[in-house]
Amino acid sequence: MHPIQMVDLKKQYHKIKTEVDEAVLNVIESTAFINGKPVQEFANNLSAYLGVKHVIPCANGTDALQIAMMALGLQPGDEVITPSFTFIATTEVIALLRLTPVFVDVDPKTFCIDPASLEKAITPKTKAIVPVHLYGHAAPMDEIMAIANKHKLTVIEDNAQAIGGDYISKSSEKMASPAGASRRKTGTIGHVGTTSFFPSKNLGAYGDGGAIFTDDDALADKMKMIANHGQRKRYYYEMVGCNSRLDTLQAAVLNIKLKHLDEYIKARQSVADFYDRAFANNTKLTIPYRASYCSHVFHQYTLVLNDVNRDGLNAFLAEHQIPSMIYYPVPGHHQQMFEQYETAKVSLPVTDWLTERVISLPIHTEMDTEQLKFITTKVLEYVNR
Ligand SMILES: Cc1ncc(COP(=O)(O)O)c(C=O)c1O
Numbered sequence: 431m432h433p434i435q436m437v438d439l440k441k442q443y444h445k446i447k448t449e450v451d452e453a454v455l456n457v458i459e460s461t462a463f464i465n466g467k468p469v470q471e472f473a474n475n476l477s478a479y480l481g482v483k484h485v486i487p488c489a490n491g492t493d494a495l496q497i498a499m500m501a502l503g504l505q506p507g508d509e510v511i512t513p514s515f516t517f518i519a520t521t522e523v524i525a526l527l528r529l530t531p532v533f534v535d536v537d538p539k540t541f542c543i544d545p546a547s548l549e550k551a552i553t554p555k556t557k558a559i560v561p562v563h564l565y566g567h568a569a570p571m572d573e574i575m576a577i578a579n580k581h582k583l584t585v586i587e588d589n590a591q592a593i594g595g596d597y598i599s600k601s602s603e604k605m606a607s608p609a610g611a612s613r614r615k616t617g618t619i620g621h622v623g624t625t626s627f628f629p630s631k632n633l634g635a636y637g638d639g640g641a642i643f644t645d646d647d648a649l650a651d652k653m654k655m656i657a658n659h660g661q662r663k664r665y666y667y668e669m670v671g672c673n674s675r676l677d678t679l680q681a682a683v684l685n686i687k688l689k690h691l692d693e694y695i696k697a698r699q700s701v702a703d704f705y706d707r708a709f710a711n712n713t714k715l716t717i718p719y720r721a722s723y724c725s726h727v728f729h730q731y732t733l734v735l736n737d738v739n740r741d742g743l744n745a746f747l748a749e750h751q752i753p754s755m756i757y758y759p760v761p762g763h764h765q766q767m768f769e770q771y772e773t774a775k776v777s778l779p780v781t782d783w784l785t786e787r788v789i790s791l792p793i794h795t796e797m798d799t800e801q802l803k804f805i806t807t808k809v810l811e812y813v814n815r
Pocket of ligand 1: 491492516517519520588590591626627628639640
């Protein structure tokens, strides 16, 4: 059996090697390492794929969030509401910009921000909401946009884990695409969307990368400027910005991988289907929920364990060369980083409950049936003991 990994990037690379090698060599030959032609080509291709007006490439998904927040012109102490149950980057950038992260609870089924907790956390200082489409499942954007519109708040979707996902709206006009359809790509529903091209992401580069999306011309212009040292015209700096670029080499790789994104998503969904079939009837395991309003793109396949020793399962799987991961072992509001924030001293029972019970199994585009049978057999062997 081929060794099992959380993500098998090597096997995936070998399937597109000829194309990738040629594109990478072309960049080297051109020596246009910074802002070479593939960068704008990729921005255009991604914008067409997502159905969004502007795509601004940048250095990574953390910068993407930071640039988006810088562009909103928020003042120190302004509050930004976000789930605590997410990767640290989402909340870290809020604090980095001297804004106040306000941690709210998630829905136990979707693992995404809970609209009721969100609305309760709004104060006169609230300026923005950052929903996260965690593990590849969309947050309930209809409800979030309705709350945001009611309170005049900006929504930045952290789409690092859900690129390529579809969101099917119930109604809201913000959802209507130019063609009038109610199906939109995640990351294009809020005022701004951000993503990461970290190698293990569903659309991963061969190094770091990120992007920001928006339909808002003025915001796009400002974010482009911020990502480029605050300059529009060379050597004339209008505001404090940063240096955040997507490398030409990464753009060249991403241009190729973008063509395969839908097929990569299907492969991940088939892995999830296999796991679901194996685990669905086991009372000790709760399989990932799939809301009818979105297509789950399965960046992670995450089970909730019911009365199972998680460390024991993790160790048992490791003994059989099956990796498994806990995303995330400590939620944001319990991190030392935020201990001086009053807003971190909140009770988030669902977040705490999930943090102790979730476990993610290997999922990627190259998994075969032999590996899946082995993993599911071993998981069931342990939980049925
Ligand atoms: C939800 C979420 N937000 C933000 C990021 C940050 O992306 P990057 O690692 O490219 O900075 C990640 C990636 O790890 C993520 O999963």
